[in-house]
Amino acid sequence: MKTVRTPDEQPSDRRGPMGALARPLPRPAEPDPDNGFPGAAEIGIPRRKPGPLKQVVRRFALALLVLAVTVLLVWIERDGYRDSVDGNLSFLDAVYYATVTLSTTGYGDVIPASDSARLMNIVLITPLRVVFLIILVGTTLEVLTERTREQWRLSRWRSTLRDHTVVVGYGTTGYSAISTLVAQGVPRDRIVVVDPDAEAVAAAMQDGLVAVAGDATRADVLRRAEFERARNLIVSANRDDTAALVTLTARQINRRAWIVVAVREDENSPLIRQSGADSVVTTASAAGRLLGVSMLSPNVGEVVEDLLHYGSGMDLIERPVDKRETGKSPADCRDLVVAVIRGHRMLRHDDPEASKLATGDRLVVIRSGPRRPDPMGPRAHPSPVS
Known part of the structure; x- marks a missing residue:
């Protein structure tokens, strides 16, 4: 009978002590003159973004504030204005002048002469002009403002980040490790996630974490996570050979960081330690031991599970x-x-x-x-x- 194995259960390559590490390693990628290094990391800083309706209301309120300030300035300097109709500038005339000026509509050829016409221009036509300007110019301004804001937030984040924890891999293992850190009082803004998967990066940002999209085996990706100034590193990669390469790269960048690595096979643990890891956790064997304990003594297994979940008892x-x-x-x-x-x-x-x-x-x-x-x-x- 043929046995079907999942990817996690595939036997390791016995040609070398690291299994998959015995295979030849890929050559480093060459830089692209146009796009830089392939797989370049992108940093995502979590933030709360208001909904579209709220953004429109906020912009409309700012437009009204600008209009009010303009009216006030015109009214203060009303002696310097002349009305072609009656020669006198009333407060309604000042509001009308401000509206046609801000909306770049122009004035002089066709003007509302009566108060009711000017009131309609202020109450109905001007809001339509503001909405038109929001739709026409708002997108461009938002892109420019957003880029400037993101650059400022990124610069501020880089300048204040010290002694943080970098977590490579935001899967089940990485998520559980971060959950334990947060439960023990580590602030979320002191944790940086590195993962090549876009969905994992988006999930980390949704959970309020700073995330770097990229391959952590590359030194430039770890540097984008400011690993030179980090205190701790948690490696929870999908493969043991990837975990070893990440550990080697990280140890070359930061000699003082405390590195904890999760591996799947017991035989790979010594080589991971030689790569520079301070602590190695074998996830497969640990789960197997817990399964065996729970089978022989369910109560003991429940106690061990309780001890592993910080804050649950x-x-x-x-x-x-x-x-x-x-x-x-x-x-x-x-x-x-x-x-x-x-x-x-x-x-x-x-x-x-x-x-x-x-x-x-x-x-x-x-x-x-x-x-x-x-x-x-x-x-x-x-x-x-x-």
């Missing part, structure tokens, strides 16, 4: 030792201690060396809290598999 967190806890046993702490981090070593809670907590130790504890909704909200939009 019991949380597994790392914190420094409190002054009041120094010299005490882990069992005497206010939280349930799982492990003690001393220097670069991790000690279990029952390790004799961890029997007395010292200043500078860090504790991995289980803390119980109220259940809170997902800080990223329900994810209704489609997303890649990564």
